[in-house]
Amino acid sequence: MSILAKIKRFVRGEPLSCQEVNRFLVDYLEGSMDERTQARFEKHLENCGCCEQFFEQYRNTVAVVRADEEIDIPDEVVERTMDFLKRHY
């Protein structure tokens, strides 16, 4: 499909394809989609088991990455950094 045809389809509000839904996953999760496109995105997800499953895996991926181990900086690292800077300013 040509780019022009894709734009025309988009403007007419025709249903999104799975590939288009896939491309919107980042925007959807960060809440940056316009209302009309979001409605089309959600409608597709409701009616497409494959996209729904993929979306679930994608969302789980983000969730488990976000829950990666906590890293705390030891107090001595900040102290040593301050000392290092005093020596090299």
Place this chain on the structure above:
Amino acid sequence: MKPDEIDMERLLQGDKEEFGKMVQRESPRLFRVIVRMLRDDDEAESVMQEAFLQAYKGLDSFRGDSKFTTWLYAIGINLAKASLRKNKRVSQYEEDDIERMQPAFSKGMYVESFDTWDPSKLAEREQRKRIVHDAIDRLPTDYRTIVILRDIEELSTAEAAAILDITEGAARVRLHRARQALRSILHEYFS
């Protein structure tokens, strides 16, 4: 002005006390980002110290068209990347591997189907952390960095893009590809 508040005007004039406050405030997050990139506490400490020093010595070159912290993180990340190039530790995926991990489409539809991940494996914390940790480590540096900034440190797309000196669109595409690669790696374990 409260005692721990930073006077940016004085800081940019080279005031060491104000710069010290910045070091105290930003060290925890900058250290986390660099450790996640390098997976080596000692090297991360050394890179962070160098980043603060470069920032201090380069205060004149800070143009003010981004937040000071954006500029500082860009220095830290660039130094961490230089360290990675010097001491390559983990065997990482190449761009071709990342491409293969993206889902395939035919006529706008997925060519494969997907199942539900095993909830018991998702809930098992220690093993899961190790698997996720290893998966992130194997991503090529640019992909790992965007995942660290966006999905772990939860910076906005705009801020991550500014730190990496790329457009917001490019940051979204890179994040999407990184997440899809991680999904593909994790699928083998979680399905």
